[in-house]
Amino acid sequence: xxxxxxxxxxxxxxxxxxxxxxxxxxxxxxxFGLSEQAARLIWLPLPxxxxxxxAVVGVLVTVWLERKISAAVQQRIGPEYAGALxxxxxxxxxxxxxxxxxxxxxxxxxxxFTLGPVLVVVPVILSWLIVPFGQNLLISNVxxxxxxxxxxxxxxxxxxxxxxxxxxxxxxxxxxxxxxAQSISxxxxxxxxxxxxxxxxxxxxxxxxxxxxxxxxxxxWNIWRQPVGFLIFWICALAECERLPFxxxxxxxxxxxxxxxxxxxxxxxxxxxxxxxxxxxxxxLVSVLYLGGWGFPLPVEWLAGWLGQSxxxxxxxxxxxxxxxxxxxxxxxxxxxxxxxxxxxxxxxxIDQLLDLGWKFLLPLALVNLLVTAxxxxxxxxxxxx
Amino acid sequence: xxxxxxxQLICFLVLSAVVxxxxxxxxxxxxxxxSAFLLGGVFLAVAGxxxxxxxxxxxxxxxxxxxxxxxxxxxxxIMLVNKKEDLAPIPGLTLRRLLSGGVCAGLFAxxxxxxxxxxxxxxxxxxGEDATVRIGEHLFTDxxxxxxxxxxxxxxxxxxxxxxxxxxxxxxxxxxGEIADQGLIEKARTPLLxxxxxx
Numbered sequence: 001x002x003x004x005x006x007x008x009x010x011x012x013x014x015x016x017x018x019x020x021x022x023x024x025x026x027x028x029x030x031x032f033g034l035s036e037q038a039a040r041l042i043w044l045p046l047p048x049x050x051x052x053x054x055a056v057v058g059v060l061v062t063v064w065l066e067r068k069i070s071a072a073v074q075q076r077i078g079p080e081y082a083g084a085l086x087x088x089x090x091x092x093x094x095x096x097x098x099x100x101x102x103x104x105x106x107x108x109x110x111x112x113f114t115l116g117p118v119l120v121v122v123p124v125i126l127s128w129l130i131v132p133f134g135q136n137l138l139i140s141n142v143x144x145x146x147x148x149x150x151x152x153x154x155x156x157x158x159x160x161x162x163x164x165x166x167x168x169x170x171x172x173x174x175x176x177x178x179x180x181a182q183s184i185s186x187x188x189x190x191x192x193x194x195x196x197x198x199x200x201x202x203x204x205x206x207x208x209x210x211x212x213x214x215x216x217x218x219x220x221w222n223i224w225r226q227p228v229g230f231l232i233f234w235i236c237a238l239a240e241c242e243r244l245p246f247x248x249x250x251x252x253x254x255x256x257x258x259x260x261x262x263x264x265x266x267x268x269x270x271x272x273x274x275x276x277x278x279x280x281x282x283x284x285l286v287s288v289l290y291l292g293g294w295g296f297p298l299p300v301e302w303l304a305g306w307l308g309q310s311x312x313x314x315x316x317x318x319x320x321x322x323x324x325x326x327x328x329x330x331x332x333x334x335x336x337x338x339x340x341x342x343x344x345x346x347x348x349x350x351i352d353q354l355l356d357l358g359w360k361f362l363l364p365l366a367l368v369n370l371l372v373t374a375x376x377x378x379x380x381x382x383x384x385x386x
Numbered sequence: 387x388x389x390x391x392x393x394q395l396i397c398f399l400v401l402s403a404v405v406x407x408x409x410x411x412x413x414x415x416x417x418x419x420x421s422a423f424l425l426g427g428v429f430l431a432v433a434g435x436x437x438x439x440x441x442x443x444x445x446x447x448x449x450x451x452x453x454x455x456x457x458x459x460x461x462x463x464i465m466l467v468n469k470k471e472d473l474a475p476i477p478g479l480t481l482r483r484l485l486s487g488g489v490c491a492g493l494f495a496x497x498x499x500x501x502x503x504x505x506x507x508x509x510x511x512x513x514g515e516d517a518t519v520r521i522g523e524h525l526f527t528d529x530x531x532x533x534x535x536x537x538x539x540x541x542x543x544x545x546x547x548x549x550x551x552x553x554x555x556x557x558x559x560x561x562x563g564e565i566a567d568q569g570l571i572e573k574a575r576t577p578l579l580x581x582x583x584x585x
Contacts, residue, residue, distance in 0.1 A: 112419075144518065
């Protein structure tokens with residue numbers, strides 16, 4: 001029963017169901033005489049593997065972009081020998097980290113030292129469960145949707161505290177404590193900003209949130225209805241990812257590298273991977289929550305209508321699905337580009353400024369935003385999801 | 387047995403084992419940091435049990451509140467006051483341990499008897515994904531008063547924490563009656579609480 005509810009992908013009745021790969025795949029396997037459950041069991045790992053690969057490739061691309069854009073910002077060339085324009089550089093980095101010696105400091109707590117990076121990465125990867133690339137193109141349309149991401153991202157500070165403590169190093173401990181404090185402070189305005197969006201779409205599911213933005217293309221995206229919420233969410237997401245200007249937990253001038261100071265080899269790579277997966281994930285979720293997710297700036301239904309095609313035609317469905325994936329990734333990488341540019345142009349804030357910004361500015365602002373959204377929803381139910 | 391049912395059984399067994407062993411570890415381990423981390427593991431496993439019961443919203447809330455907030459704050463407190471000091475041995479420790487062990491065993495026996503003798507009624511069917519809506523309805527209608535009371539309780543705890551943490555903003559040390567050194571305090575000129583003499 002768990003499996004059934006966990007996997008049930010329920011499309012709302014009003015929107016065209018679009019591609020349903022799972023159903024087609026199961027039907028094909030059942031055609032070979034397999035039972036329904038066996039077909040589901042074979043289907044289960046496929047989207048997970050696909051999303052995992054997508055996440056890792058996304059990280060490789062982001063690392064390459066980071067190196068190239070930072071080089072451009074600083075008027076350098078950046079990596080250029082590994083592959084054309086240095087595209088293979090992140091792969092070489094990864095290989096290097098993979099074969100490096102795995103050092104555990106003598107006085108460190110080796111069990112917690114190993115478990116820490118794992119606890120940082122696992123919640124981030126689990127959160128990809130709810131990232132939709134199309135009407136049915138996600139691992140699982142769980143009902144708690146975006147709330148699952150918020151609660152999973154709150155597990156991360158434990159891993160950071162764990163690795164900070166286990167390193168048996170003052171810089172690491174301070175970095176871990178800072179990371180946890182930062183993460184707790186910025187989670188609250190983040191959750192309140194998400195709540196305003198949820199209130200408008202009457203659902204926590206990421207699919208419903210995107211569907212509610214598909215009416216008239218670019219004009220119905222949430223960014224026009226939630227400009228303040230968008231800014232709050234983006235600032236908090238950057239703080240949660242520990243990106244500059246909020247990278248205090250690993251501020252190299254003060255803390256060497258914060259909680260990662262003692263880490264080397266693959267354990268360090270897990271932190272590195274985790275932070276970049278988190279960045280891509282945050283960008284994807286911003287595009288889902290505020291930029292219409294997989295939606296094309298013009299509704300696909302209109303385009304199909306002008307071309308005289310039925311939305312349910314197989315070819316149109318495939319093109320719609322592909323456009324959806326491209327649009328999601330495009331929007332996400334636009335945001336990743338902005339994040340990278342921010343990183344290489346803004347100075348770091350102090351810890352007291354960081355906490356002041358979170359508690360004294362963003363939190364009240366997010367509360368006001370929530371209140372105004374509720375009022376607008378009551379006043380104009382047509383525009384703000386009655 | 388279908389695949390789904392056996393998966394559910396395996397998940398239940400693993401989660402229960404984690405809960406029981408983790409809880410024992412929380413109580414019995416002498417290193418308080420390990421206890422705190424194990425507590426987080428127990429909370430996560432309980433969230434898994436909720437998920438098995440088709441209560442996904444409660445599971446997510448459990449992770450957010452207990453793991454993300456309560457457990458992180460416990461760890462924070464432990465790590466901020468991470469003093470390595472040798473405590474004086476408590477007299478009669480063996481007797482104390484035996485007594486508390488006896489009380490725990492008695493409680494366990496009582497609870498086991500309750501579990502075995504109570505005729506457990508079959509509850510209503512789990513409503514699954516609709517639970518979120520139903521919880522919201524209940525919180526804002528018939529459970530409004532407990533909900534608000536809980537928030538008042540939290541507010542009281544918060545004000546109490548602020549009073550305890552900022553007590554040195556008083557102009558005079560309440561314990562000794564001496565003038566407090568206001569130069570050490572951030573923004574000493576803006577009185578937060580009490581009897582600041584105009585300077």
